[in-house]
Amino acid sequence: MSRSAVHQQAGGGVRGRLRSAHRWRQDRVDRWASADLTGWWRDAELLRDLGPALAGLYDESPTVVVGPVSRGAMLGALTAAALGVGFVEARKDIAQATDSDRWVRRTTGPDYRDRNLVFGFRRDLVQSGDRVLMVDDWADTGATARTIRALVEDCGAQFIGAACIVDGLLDPRLRHDLPVRALLDVRTL
Numbered sequence: 001m002s003r004s005a006v007h008q009q010a011g012g013g014v015r016g017r018l019r020s021a022h023r024w025r026q027d028r029v030d031r032w033a034s035a036d037l038t039g040w041w042r043d044a045e046l047l048r049d050l051g052p053a054l055a056g057l058y059d060e061s062p063t064v065v066v067g068p069v070s071r072g073a074m075l076g077a078l079t080a081a082a083l084g085v086g087f088v089e090a091r092k093d094i095a096q097a098t099d100s101d102r103w104v105r106r107t108t109g110p111d112y113r114d115r116n117l118v119f120g121f122r123r124d125l126v127q128s129g130d131r132v133l134m135v136d137d138w139a140d141t142g143a144t145a146r147t148i149r150a151l152v153e154d155c156g157a158q159f160i161g162a163a164c165i166v167d168g169l170l171d172p173r174l175r176h177d178l179p180v181r182a183l184l185d186v187r188t189l
Helices: 003-021 038-042 044-055 071-083 143-154
Strands: 023-025 034-036 064-068 086-092 103-107 118-122 131-139 158-167 180-185
Touching: 003 038, 003 044, 003 180, 038 044, 044 071, 044 158, 064 071, 064 143, 071 086, 071 131, 103 143, 118 143, 131 143, 143 158
Parallel strands: 064 086, 064 131, 131 158, 158 180
Antiparallel strands: 023 034, 086 118, 103 118
C-alpha cells in the first residue's frame, strides 16, 4: 500500500478521534484557554494510528525522525516506528557536559510562553545526507521547528519539514517556509 493510501486510511478516522478526545481547559474568569491533550494518549487505537497518520503528511521518505522533548519525543518515536527509520530526541535545556563538543545546540526564538529554550542532540545522531522529518504535537510560533531545522542543517542534513497534530501557527507564512503540515487546524478544535 502506498504511503498516501496508508495516510488516508489512518488519517481519516484519526482526525475525528483527535477532535473528540481534545478538551480546552478554561475557568470562567480565565482570559486564555489551554489545550488538554491527555485524552489523546489514553486511547490505545488513536495512539497506534498517530504514527502512521503523521508519517503520511509528507511524500518524501525521511531517513530519521527528530522529536523535541516532551510530547514531540513520544510522537516522533511513534512516527519513526511507522516509517521504519531511526529516531532522535531533541533535548531541551541541555546542561554543559564533558562531551559538549559532540552536541549541536541552538536557542529558539520566543515560544508561545515567550521563552527562549535551548535544544540539542548528539552530533553523531544526524549525519550529513540524512533527510530529517521533525514531529511535534502543536505548532504555534514555529520557534521549535525553526530551531530543529537549524540543528539539522548544522549537521549537513536536509530538513524535510515539521509534521504536527495541530497547526496553530500565528504566522501563516511558516506553513510554506518551514514547511509545516498538520492533521488538524486549531480552528477545528
